[in-house]
Amino acid sequence: MMDGADLPRHIPRRSANISAGPTVCTTCPYCGVGCGVLATPDATGGLTVKGDPNHPANLGRLCSKGSALGETTDLGDRLLEPKFKGQPIGWNDALDMVARKFNDAIEAHGPDSVAFYVSGQLLTEDYYVANKLMKGFIGSANIDTNSRLCMASTVAGHKRAFGTDTVPGTYEDLETCDLLVLVGSNLAWCHPVLYQRVAAAKAERPQMKVITVDPRRTATTDISDLHLALQPGSDVALFNYLLAEIIRRDAVDQAWVDAHIEGFDDAVAAAQAGDASVTGLSDPDLTAFADIWIGTEKVVTIFSQGVNQSTSGSDKVNAILNCHLATGRIGREGMGPFSVTGQPNAMGGREVGGLANMLACHLDIENPAHRDVVRGFWNAPRMPEQAGLKAVDMFKAVGDGRIKALWVICTNPAVSMPEAGAIAEAMKTCDFVVVSDLTDKTDTARLADLVLPATGWGEKDGTVTNSERMISRQRAVLPAPGSARHDWDILANVGRRMGWHDAFDYETPGEIFREYAALSGLAAKLGRDFDISGLQLISDSDYDAMLPQRWPVTADGPSGRMFADGTFYTPTQKGRMLALEHREPASKTSPEHPFRLNTGRVRDHWHTMTRTGKSPRLGQHIAEPYAEIHPLDADRLGLRDADLICLSNPHGESVLRVLITDRAQAGSIFAPIHWTGETAPTGVIDKLVTANVDPVSGQPESKSSVVAATRYDALWYGFAASTKEFRPDTEYWALGRSASGYRAELACLEIPEDWEDCARTLFGMKDAEAVSYLDPAQGIARVALIKDGKVQATLFAAPEPVALSRGHVIAELGQAGAELLSGRPGADRPDPGATVCACLNVGINTILRAIDDQGLTSVAQIGEALGAGTSCGSCRPELAQLLARRPVQEAAE
Structure with missing residues (x-):
């Protein structure tokens, strides 16, 4: 496992003065499985991570993303102080500004003129304070969450x-x-x-x-x-x-x-x-x-x-x-x-009423008795009587001017919302946008007037709830960098400045948790299922030491299985079956848009990659956005593997790498959701997702939009790698971390007059010595830029997608000489090939050689020989496919 010492040299580290610390039991920040993590700070500002064998969710297992958490805590892009219009601003001025802007909007236009858009990455305590502030004190239900896109x-x-x-x-x-x-x-x-x-x-x-x-x-x-x-x-x-x-x-x-x-x-x-x-x-x-x-x-x-x-x-x-x-x-x-939920605390957000149509503790906003109980418990001045704007409608209201002040917390809607291009345009027109996040280098943060530095995983302290209702502690392992603050603290501070000092006078997350647990007891008396009132008197020390436990948790301790006695939470206490009819997806295919677009995740990345994108090895399995297309459709469009394809509809267009496979149905195209304007501007797939929503839940239809598809013909394709960060200026690019620095896939519609000058401009290294191999007849160019006798950057270009050993090129950066221009390792240095097992960094060529040389015939044997598939195991299906494609070896006589 890589630790902080393996990060690229130029990435800012946390202070090396941080001493090695004890191992901390915490919870993974990725999906809703809610895996327990053992995190140990080292003496150099880094972190080592392994699965917690005592956590009931994972029993010591971690996936590739979880096992790479120690590689994602660097400060390379961290926001370390508040900024207004790109300039530093003190916390007092920043918080005063938020309070003033929201109060002014409320006074002039009413409470429904402001909105919060929050996130399933928030801890429950953060979520609770945000919900309390918006619904109980501002008096609007205009708080929704990216869980609306996930589990509504x-x-x-x-x-x-x-x-x-x-x-x-x-x-x-x-x-x-x-x-x-x-x-x-x-x-x-x-x-x-x-x-x-x-x-x-x-x-x-x-x-x-x-x-x-x-x-x-x-x-x-x-x-x-x-x-x-x-x-x-x-x-x-x-x-x-x-x-x-x-x-x-x-x-x-x-x-x-x-x-x-x-x-x-x-x-x-x-x-x-x-x-x-x-x-x-x-x-x-x-x-x-x-x-x-x-x-x-x-x-x-x-x-x-x-x-x-x-x-x-x-x-x-x-x-x-x-x-x-x-x-x-x-x-x-x-x-x-x-x-099974997609986000680490989607369940916690649902429990505290983080959705626009809910109150805390599974109470209903339209129910007068529920409203009265919550309002009385909070001693709130007002309470909305109807649901607020759900995510899609919220951003429409931002665009048409109904929302005057918007606070986005720990999420990236300018990339992840349907019709993402329209979302970005809407945010540009909003009177005041504040974003709280770990970084100001996201598509959304770049649109904000004010950005506030928040703490992230490894620094936060609170609780999360996983898909099976298991409440676990997420604990701080590292100190907050710069002047970053916890989200609950930022929200409570604004609440106090808006005039509600006593209601938001919190000092610790444990204090918030106790209040929330006490409210759940009142909800249980109203016939709700969510009840953790048995924890309402928990001490700070017991909160700090709290073990994972599944709710309900009453004064008698954890309860048994839900619905075991056949009692439900309807007015009749009976479960309801519904009369249902099949409905086609809202978007219809047509001759102009004949393909149905399916979107989803890849194995080693998470949402918009603000965390997983920091890990070099997580980017080795799939390094750029792609489109899975059926062979029959590829043939009709004249596509080959590794070509580029342009998908388009009235909302925008995306350019993606082609992957021809019968995993996709004919007439359907699959594309992942993770790439952004920061990592691959033409790969923002949610630009193409039409904002049709379920009429009951308000959840967008993200898997059935329709698109046109055409071959994208560039004049040259390239691969670029550098020891320092660079930002390409070509029509197509996909940028990611590598073990030596950064790497990018490129495509361009114009051939440069001077390839060496092109390389110097691309990498911002005007004074570097260039060593090149140029073949104008074949359209091939290979350029290495050298400083202080060592290769700092390299560009490979060709009229077709470039075939070379990317791992070898990346490994040669920072070395003397320009032998890497061959694009292949020598005979004495086998090329491991593209990574299949991200946990143990095992490449496809290594696996295929072992299958052939050692006569391996099962996934288990591959694991014994190479370790591949023995950690998180999510690569095991790919290992099985590699075995299936190799010819069966005849037994020796």
Whole structure:
């Protein structure tokens, strides 16, 4: 594992005066699995990280992202002091400005003229203070979160079926079930530790079945017994078919339904009227699905973004819940519906009312009794009586001038929101925009009037809740850099300056947690599920030492399994089944826009890469934005692997690297979400996502926009690498960290007159000595720039995408001589190739040589020989694919 000492030389470090410290038990800041982390500061300002074997979520496992956390704490781009219009400003002046601007807007235009847009990366205590300030004191519900883009449809589905946003399952259920159905969830890449728990359970009990439901074949399909490649958006039709088969085969748990369920008859009638042919699945596949699901009592159905990010997302959730409710497969070990969340504290945000249509502790903003209890508890001067603006509508209000002051906290909507180009334009027109973040070098922060330096993972202190309702502590390991402050402290400070001193007079996160826990007790008396009132008297020392625990936590201690007694949180205490009909995605394909665009994540990156982009090894697996396209579509467009493709629709266009694969369905294109204006300006894929939303949840349909696709013909393509940061000025570029500094993929529509001058300009090294190899006839140029006798930067250019050993070129930077211009290592230095196992930095060529030379025939043997696949395990599907593509060696005589 790399530690801080392996960071590129030019990256600013934390103070080397930081002494080595004790190991701290904390929680990973990435996905909703909520893995425990053991973090140890070293004596040089760095950090080493490993999984916590005692944390119940991961039992010592970490994925590639989590294991690389120690590589992401440098200060290279950290915001260390407040800035107004790009100039430093003191904290007092900055906080006074925020309070004044918001107060002025409220006085002139009312409380709904201001808004907060917050984040699932906030800790629960941060989230609670933001929600309290906006809803209880400003008096508006205009606070929403990037969790709206992630899990809002699940919240709506849960509330419709259960009466509250209750996740009934636990991670142990994934290991004890006999059938696991994964719907719209690439668990292997998006929740790798859960995937490894499932893979281990299946290896131990081969009779356990796994079914994946996804239009695209993903790494998760590797462990599937059945893959249902349904048409995009047809999940309701699939689960209506299943419900109809449950009825036809007399598989209903009638006693359970009679005692605990309402809406059954209408739901069944709608399901029986459905048409499963819209799924595009064959009759044998549909029958096999029904046979396995109905014939297996202990069924867990996991669902994630493929279900939620849809204009029928809430209905998809309820279609899944209908099947579990009709068969009584809920509230018991090894069975039930299970939403896995995408962000580290999406659940905590839902619990504190971080969404515009909720109050804290799962209370409802439209319910007068709920409002009165919260208002009284907070001693709040006002309380909104209706939901605020959800994310998409909030930014429309910013654009049309209804929102006069906007505070964005720890998120990057100018990249991650649908129609991202319009979001950026809206923010430019807003009277006052303040951004709190770790860095001012994001697409969003660059649009702010005022930026405030906040603490991040490793510096923050508070709690998070994972996908199974497990509350864990996230603890500080390193000191806050510069004058960075905790988000709850910044918010509370503004609240005091706006005139509400006593309500926001917090000194510690433990104090906030106790207040929140006490409020949850009042919510429980109103019939809500969320109750941690057993922790309301927790001391500061006990809060500091708090172990992971799953809510509810009452005075009697942690409670049992949700819905075990068949009691729900609806007015009748019965679970609700809903009558549902299939609806096509809102965007329709046409001759002008014939392709359906599916978006998602890659294995080793997170959101807009403000953290993972700091780790050189996380960028080695996939270094630039790409488009997965089916071979038939590629052939029609005249595309080859590694070409560039231009995707476009009325909202904008993106240029991406082509990856031809039958993992994508014909007529569909998959592209990842992570690249930004800072890392690949033409790769901002959410520019192409149409802002259609689910009418119930307000969640955007991020997986079914439509686009045109054309080949992008550049006059030259290039690869550039430097020991120092540089920013290309070509029509296409994708920039990332490398072990020696920075690397970039390039493409340009104009051939330079002088390649050496081009290289000097690209890297900002006008005085460097240039050594070059030029072949004008072939259109090939290779330039190395040398200072002090060592290669500092290099550019490779050709009329087609450049083929060379990028790892070798990067490794040669900083060395004497220009032998790297060959682009390949010598015979005595084998090229490891592109990284497959990011945890242990094992390249594809190393793996293929070991397969051939050692006769390896299984993923386990590769692990024994090279270590690949033995850490987080998310590369195991790729290892299996490499094995499958090698010819089978005949046994020796």
